[in-house]
Amino acid sequence: MTLTLTSILMLSFPVNAKANAKATQATPEPVIIRMAPKQSDEDVSHSYLVSLLELAIKETEHDFGPAKLDFMPIQLGQNLVLPLLDIEGILDTVASAPTRQREIQFRAARFPLLMGLLGYRMMLIRPEDEAKFLAISRPEQLKVLKACQGSSWPDSAILEEQGYNVIRVEKFETMFDYLHSGRCDYFPRAITEGYGELDAYNSANPDKPLLAFDKVLLHYTVPLFFFTSHKNFLLAYRIETGLIRANEKGLVEQLMRSHPVTKSAYPLQKWQSSVVFEVANPHLLKTIPIEHKQYWQSLPTRKMQ
Template sequence: MKSCWAMVLVWLLGINVFAAHASGPGVDVLRMVPKQSETDVSHAFLMDAVTAAMENTVDDFGPYQIEMMPIPLNQGLILHLLEFPGVLDLVASAPTEERETTFRAIRVPLMMGLLGYRMMLVHPDRIDEFNSFTKPEQLKSLVACQGAQWPDADLLENQGYRVYRVEGYEEMFHFVRDGTCDYFPRAITEGYGELEAFNQKHPDAPLAKFDRILLHYFVPLYFFTGQHNYELAARIELGLQRAIDSGELKKLLEQNPVTQSAFPLSKWKESIVFKVANPDLSKSTPIYQAHYWLQIPATVYQP
């Protein structure tokens, strides 16, 4: 941990000089985080989304340039760098009350609600076991891998699911493989791409998908920026709203190599959804903006 922060400090000392030389006058420099690991395939979609938002607002705000900070950090650490002007400008995260208070949320759901539909990565030898499940209590008896700082971990635990909290993103795949966790819930927009990337990297120890049952909780994925970065927040919010209104964001979801696995949405009509309540959903969540949210036609479990 100390070495990570030492690397960040070195970067902080040099970043403003680097940015001044990297961009021309009048160019907005947008600093983002890199991929968490080689299996972090959802990063490509986030880059497409922010690029669309910035392109949609060039006439309003001017030219821009996107840069990546040189090292990945876990979400709990990286978010706090948003508080320092000129260091980090944008992080994608699920909202919590603390995050929406501390940082500036851009309240346009990047995955249009599909982030809340969760398939599962499991050990190939346990597919039959998972296929035998008919009610949430069976899944609750097992252990889900989740990021230590992810809001999902709190949400699942509060609703009776057992969770094993993990600091390293890559570790969760291996923990499913070695039995430390029983399953790793992933959004239907990201899990298949992550599975393919992991299995290509580890052909002798693959994981498998399980999507006959989906978990579903109402949770958006927002871009966050620092409270001081109000102009950037306004620009990205306007750009994303335009992308939704024009159908561009949905098209990005349908065409991106990572998120396209969720489409067509009609493919989910044979699946069963276990609803997971989210009592802490912020009142500021734009549920009333119906065109922000996509729905899948799966059957909802009724006890």
């Protein structure tokens, strides 16, 4: 008998209670909200997303009741994990950058999980290439080099359409191998995640370390949202409501400033000496809440188009 991926996952844990299920006991059991696990050992930003989702749950417990997180037992790439949202009992929410197709297929909790800092990209490079990157002063110099990006990441299309040379890679951990072997010249990472990923990679690979380069940053507007299935829209509403409430209290920024993964981006004033190459995002959706200025942060940098 051949087991499909869905069959394996269904056998791994019981069917999940929906976020809008009514409590049948005087003291309701916590609703289980299932997330995807980290993509790889280098995916350190996953722990921040867990903390943020726990914050949203706590802020809405009075309205929706108790809940706790559980994790899908199999690591999958983003293009494989998103469709699992539509299979009841497998997965309830995934953090992903919005695209037109994802907005149609799934329900977004429209609060930017990194408050706009996801779009500021430092670069992981090989140590021997540092001098070459220090000599870069114009976008045209960077465009001739090869950037590692995920096959299904919206970032890939954004950079390609603005003339950047992108090598699309299927698996997250493979990008580090591509960079080390020379198949890519740099790996753009958000300033909220790149340093933690670098530490994790270098600790596991002391014989082939990589280097953080942040004298030049790329910047394009791209958020990260929690997505659910349309059937689980009440969970999306709960997450969005919880994040907005937490942000009104200053708790999202407080988490970002204190979490081991994201705190390296702060204080924001330290980026004043960095040069930013602005990259237009022609795919930016009208559903992105750009008008809510309190959801977004920006760096005090020198910008170049």
